[in-house]
Amino acid sequence: xxxxxxxxxxxxxxxxxxxFPADLKENPSQMRKITDTLNINYNNLTALDKQxxxxxxxVESEGxxxxxxxxxxxxxxxxxxxxxxNDTLKxxxxxxxxxxWCTDSKLVWANEQESxxxxxxxxxxxxxxxxxxxxxxxxxxxGFRANVKPVxxxxxxxxxxxxxxxxxxxxxxxxxxxxxxxxxxxxxxQNLIWSNxxxxxx
Numbered sequence: 001x002x003x004x005x006x007x008x009x010x011x012x013x014x015x016x017x018x019x020f021p022a023d024l025k026e027n028p029s030q031m032r033k034i035t036d037t038l039n040i041n042y043n044n045l046t047a048l049d050k051q052x053x054x055x056x057x058x059v060e061s062e063g064x065x066x067x068x069x070x071x072x073x074x075x076x077x078x079x080x081x082x083x084x085x086n087d088t089l090k091x092x093x094x095x096x097x098x099x100x101w102c103t104d105s106k107l108v109w110a111n112e113q114e115s116x117x118x119x120x121x122x123x124x125x126x127x128x129x130x131x132x133x134x135x136x137x138x139x140x141x142x143g144f145r146a147n148v149k150p151v152x153x154x155x156x157x158x159x160x161x162x163x164x165x166x167x168x169x170x171x172x173x174x175x176x177x178x179x180x181x182x183x184x185x186x187x188x189x190q191n192l193i194w195s196n197x198x199x200x201x202x
Contacts, residue, residue: 003135005009005112008078008080009190011139017117023178032164038052040176041164042100042116042162042176042188042189042190042191043163043164043165043169043191044190044191045161045163045190045191045193050193051084052083052084052085052089053082053083053084053161053193054079054080054081054082054193055079055080055081055082055157055158055159055193055194055195056079056080056082056094056195056196057074057077057078057079057080057140057156057195057196057198058077058078058196058198059075059076060076060077060078061075061076062074062075062076062200064153065141066076069189072143073143073144074137074141074142074143075140075142075143075200076140076141077110077139077140077141077143077157077159077198078137078138078139078140079137079138079139079159079195080131080135080136080137080138081130081135081136081138081159082134082135083130083131083132083134083135083136084133084135085132086129086132086133087131087132088129088130089130089133089161089163090127090128090129090163090164090165091127091128091129091130091161091162091164092125092126092127092128092162092164092170092173092177093112093125093126093128093162094123094124094126094153094182095120095122095123095124096123097123097175098112098184099158099160099181099182099183099186100112100157100159100160100161100162100185100186101140101157101158102144102157102160102192103155103156103157103158104155104156104194105153105155105156106145107144107145107153107155107156108142108143108144108145108150108153108155109142109143109145110140110141110143110157111140111141112139112140112141118149125170125173125174125177125178127164129163129168130177140157142157151201152199152200152201153199153200154198154199155197155198155200156194156195156196156197156198157194157195157198158192158193158194158195159192159193160185160186160189160191160192160193161190161191161192161193162177162185162191163191167171186198188197
């Protein structure tokens, strides 16, 4: 297989949840990281698996975050992650970095936090769970990227469910997504679940 088709497939898969910097194709080390996340099975969700989980997001309010520099206009979102299966959903995230969240719009970013005023004392990988046939309420922030001022925009929020099905999974994820390689998690899209469509005004 020629190199050009391989690069096209890698970028096509990664673009679903992450938008690459312009010089990415000139960075072989970064490209190897992305290839690695696409070729390894991370308890990948099948089409049937994705029917077990539902992500519903709505806009609660909007305002300006004075603790960010420069001040950012943002939207407060509420995400409801529902586990419709008969098994407890266990998944990995970081206590502060929240690399498992993204949007399907180049114009909008999303983070799992309520304000930049809330400082993170310790950032480390941890396991989270949602019990069978129950849901988890998660506070999110979202906003337009720098120099983007659309009148209206629609987007979906995505969550990467890195499921922990057995004890050894967590140590495996730590090896692949440790603090030095934290951002690699956001490149893989095998376990990506999308929310409903959200519309906001600038």
